[in-house]
Amino acid sequence: MRLPFLFVLLTVMIDAMGIGLVLPIMPELIVEVQGGTLASAAIWGGVLSTTFAAMQFVFGPILGNLSDAYGRRVVLLVSLFVMALDYVVMALAGSIWLLVLGRLVGGITAATHATAAAFMADVSKPKDKAANFGLLGAAFGVGFVLGPVIGGLLSEYGTRAPFWAAAGLSTLAFAIGVFVMPETVTDKTRRTFSLRRANPVNSLRAIASLPGIRPMLWVYFLYSVSIYVYPAIWAYFTTERFGWSPQMIGLSLGVYGIGMAAVQGGLIRPATRYFGERRTIIFGMGFEIVSFIILGFLTNGFIALMLIPITAIGAIVTPALQAMTSRATPDSQQGELQGVLTSLHAMSMVISPLVMTSVFAQFARPDAVLYLPGAPFLLAMLLMVVGFVLFFRSPKVMT
Template sequence: MRLPFLFVLTTVMIDAMGIGLIMPIMPDLIVEVQGGSLADAAIWGGILSTAFAAMQFLFGPVLGNLSDAYGRRPVLLVSLFVMALDYIVMAIAGSIWLLLAGRIVGGITAATHSTASAYMADVSKPHEKAANFGLLGAAFGVGFVLGPMIGGLLGEFGTRAPFWAAAAFAGLNFVIGCFVMTETVTDANRRPFHWRRASLFGAFRAMTNIPNIAPLLWVYFLYSVSIYVYPAIWSYFTQERFGWSPQIIGLSLGIYGIGMAAVQGGLIRPIIRWLGERGAVIYGFVFEVVSFLLLAFLTNGTIALMLIPITALGAVVTPALQAIMSKSVPDAQQGELQGVLTAVHALSMIVSPLAMTAVFAQFTREGTLFYLPGAPFLVALVLMVIGSVIFLRARISVA
């Protein structure tokens, strides 16, 4: 089981690398193919991110249910193959509309995060779930370390170079997966595929019928909307506020990824042991609120770089919440649960880029009444506080 375990972690890492590779060059790429100002590029960046997320939102439950019925292996391998082809298309795209089409296909292939999480649920004992979900987060963090740093360096060779690298990584992992990935869905935990349950609303209805899941889904949604402020506006915010180059932006995202990987891959185990899953969520909320408040008004780029590892200390929230919900769901519905969580996260990725980039553009455009590039972080702070209140009021039974 060791090689399949590593393959799943690598798949999640490559998903993050693919996103991180292109983040440092997206402002320049959008200006290159579309023209206009940085504020205009931020709006288009929000549209591209929203298209990506909309597909995750629609297809997360579908792929989760497919993996419950037909297995984790075929869903992961087919998605990796299509992902590699999608990056090739984006590498040669000459218009904003082809980039948009690429993000639509990419969003469908990236919906397999639910399948990776379901695999972790399959192979984990109840007391191991938070830590193993944390390993998925750590793999994502490692991808965020490598992706932006490599993307920033490759950006020196042109805005298309990172896409070719992303295609190569996805293609190589597909080949490896064909040889090492084994199946964890058996007759004991297989559930027939039904479009009624695979549809977005059918999957949500099935999950919300489980006691106490609904408020936790709201918490997960509000947290995801808040935390997505980083990828939504970070490249634009740091360029506007601190004058950072793509290389520095890539470095900063890499530092955050290192911090997140350290927290979710290592620190989460003692944190869960000391505080429990509920306490870990509360602890994470506190760190995120403080981080947003500091970044909203910070004007020194050096201090911002120093604060980035501290902001990553709140990264325990997602795996702890996943573990709490996973323990409440039968084994045959793990893929369905993870599909719903992927859809909830994707919905936040629809809402957050549009809202956060619009707020950023409003507070940075020429002639604005109040100049504040960090305004999106204040919006995220308010949403984070609301999510923490819902969580504190929810009835949660954890080990």
């Protein structure tokens, strides 16, 4: 099982690289195909992110249920193959509407991480789940280190070069998976596919009905809405506040990825072992609250760059929350659970980019009553506080 385990980590890393590759060039690309100002580009950036997320919300539970019925292998490989085609479409897009179409298809196929998480749940002992989910997060972080840095460098060759690179990476992952990826769903754990149950609302109800799960789902959702402020506005915020170039934006995202990989790959195991998952989550959310306050008012780009790896400590929350919910879910519903978590994350990606970019546009305008480009981070802080209080007051039934 060692090669498949490494392949799944590699797939998540390549997926993160594909996402990170295009982040540094999105503001420039949107202005190129649509025209307008950076503020209007931020609005279109929110639309593209929301389109992507809306498809994840609808199809996340469907793909999760399909993986419970037909296996992780087929869902993972098909997703990678179509994802490669989607990046080709994005590379050739000459209008904003083709970019929107590309994000529609991309959102449908972006089940790689959820399917990988279901695979990890299949092969992990209960005591190892937090650590193995952390390895997935670390792999994502490594990809996020390489992706933005490479994307920033490739931007020297035009705004389309990163899309071609992302298409190549997805194709490579697909080719490797064909040869090494086994099936981990057995006849014992296989569950018949039901389109009615695959509905996002019905899947959410089924998982939320499990003992102790409902408050954790709310916390996961609020945390996701808050944390998505980073990819939603970082390129626009750092361009406006610090005058950073695409190369500098790529470097900063790479620094964040290094920090996230170090936290989820190295810190999560000792943290959950010595403090338990519950106190680990409380610490991580508290750390994010402080980070958001600082970024909200920060005006020095050098300090922002130095602060990035420290803010990554908050990434410890996700694997701990995943482990708590996975341990409380039957083996036959692990794919459904990951689909629900993907759906909640997707819903946060629907809400967060639209809200955060709109707040940024209002406070970054030349005629703004209060010029405060960091305002979205302060909004994220308030949402994180709500999630923190809800988690702190929730029953300790899964600890």
